Amino acid sequence: MIEDLTAEKLATENQTAEDVLTVENLETRFRRGDDTIYAVNSVSFSVAPGETLGIVGESGSGKSVSLLSILGLARGARSVSGTARFMGTDLLKLRRRQLEDIRGRDIGMIFQDPMTSLNPAMRIGDQIMEAMLTHHYTNRKGAFARTLELLDKVGIPEARARFRSYPHEFSGGMRQRAMIAMAIACEPQLLIADEATTAVDVTVQAQILDLLDDLRKGRRMSIILITHDFGVATNFCDRIVVLYAGKVMESARLAEFLACPAHPYTVGLRDSVIEVGQRGRKLTPIPGMAATLTEPIRGCPFAPRCSMAIDRCTQEVPQLRSLGPGHTVACHRAEEVMSRAS
Ligand SMILES: Nc1ncnc2c1ncn2[C@@H]1O[C@H](COP(=O)(O)OP(=O)(O)O)[C@@H](O)[C@H]1O
Ligand code: SF4
Ligand SMILES: [Mg+2]
Known part of the structure; x- marks a missing residue:
């Protein structure tokens, strides 16, 4: 049975009491001149012990801001709301000092540019x-x-x-590697890697991802891997959350993502991952411009680029709904997408 889900219900549906991090209804706004930037819009996800969660999406889709927001590092944000329970504590309710204690000790972070750390x-x-x-x-x-x-x-x-x-x-x-050593020095429960292998060549990328995987297995550390490279996510993650315009479009275990994607954007990502010999995979862009974030979302944010868009898509925001255990999607035509794509 397919049903519309509130963020809270979704969270319970997909998550267990043991989750290391449970984010619900996260919203982040910036101000740019007279404009409000709706960077993160009701994002919910969770990560279990020992699990690798991939957060994927094009540049500007709100991946970094989502994670920076829950760590109290979204500098210049006009507002951050929602909940982000880490080991039972809502990070969004902590004082700056308490968050600083958790960052670097319980949550390790690695970024694209090691020089930022x-x-x-x-x-x-x-x-x-x-x-x-x-x-x-x-x-x-x-x-x-x-x-x-x-x-x-x-x-x-x-x-x-x-x-x-x-x-x-x-x-x-x-x-x-030195940055990874620093990030894992205090044996964190959770490691957040934001485009951590984007600037290195394919060989080093594979070595670093292998190293992270070893660390994860050895200590049941959880990893959130933020990447614009769907190929990296599919090679490495247990579960994937796809963001577009600061919203979750689809969330599923890797096997379901590859076998039966239910959102046209995800299908586009899957199909644009081309095997490049034996050495890696490359992401080619999906036609069209990324969404502007200067207005609240009306209708489906992907509609201007979606070949399956119908009138309803521009009039009604597709809510995240469940397609089965652990598989959620925000698309009015998910069932058709699934049957076409599989
Ligand atoms: N400090 C800021 N002020 C205004 N807008 C911002 C700021 N930081 C990020 N944004 C905007 O938020 C959106 C999401 O950015 P980001 O999370 O960095 O994307 P990505 O998915 O590439 O990591 C983008 O449109 C970006 O321009
Ligand atoms: S809701 Fe409509 S526009 Fe949005 S992805 Fe689905 S079919 Fe495309
Ligand atoms: Mg980013």
Whole structure:
């Protein structure tokens, strides 16, 4: 049976009490001049222990802002609302100090540009140690020993010598590894990787994704992988949430995504992932412009680019609804899409 679901019902439908993070009805607004930017619009998702959740969508679809919002890092946001329960605590209700404690200790973060996390004027080893000392994870002696261990674990050779290097003495791939070492230093429950492999070549990308996967399996750490590259998400994630115009279009386990996508945008993403020899996959764009976010959403935000759009699509916002366990979609014509795509 297919039914319309409120965010709360959706959350219970797809999530268990044990989830590491449950985000419900997240909304973020910015102001740009006289305009309001509706960057994140009633987004809900969750991640279970040991699970890798992919958040995918084109540039500007609200992936980064969604995660930055729940971490209190959406700088300049006019408003952030909703709930984001991490291990039972609503992050959106915490004071700045309490959030700072959680960030870097319980939730690790890695970004596309390691230089946003690494201090160029500080030795790599000292920075990793500092991550532990700030959060009182261990004492200086323990932090030093663990830093060497971490450098080794993330595949940085000659850890003792590398401890004393500065970020500019590392290659891009090495900096990425150092950033991962820093992010996992305090053994976080959740690691958020935002386009973390976008700037590195395909070989290093595969190595870094493998490394994250090993860390996840070893400690049942959860990962949220934010990427505009659907190929990366399909190679690596257990479950995928597709964002468009700051809204969830579809959410499903990987197998369902590939076998029976139910949203035209997802079908487009799936079909535009082309095998490039044995080495990787490439995302080619879906025709049309990304949605502007300067007005509240009326109708389906994907309608201007959708080959299946009908009058109803421009008049009525498609609500997220369930198509089966763990599979939700926001499209008026999901059943037809599914039967055509599979
Ligand atoms: N500080 C800001 N001020 C105004 N608009 C912003 C700000 N940060 C992000 N946005 C807008 O929010 C939308 C979502 O951005 P973002 O989450 O960074 O997209 P992406 O999916 O590429 O990560 C974009 O339209 C972006 O221009
Ligand atoms: S609701 Fe309509 S416009 Fe939107 S994706 Fe579905 S068919 Fe296309
Ligand atoms: Mg981004």
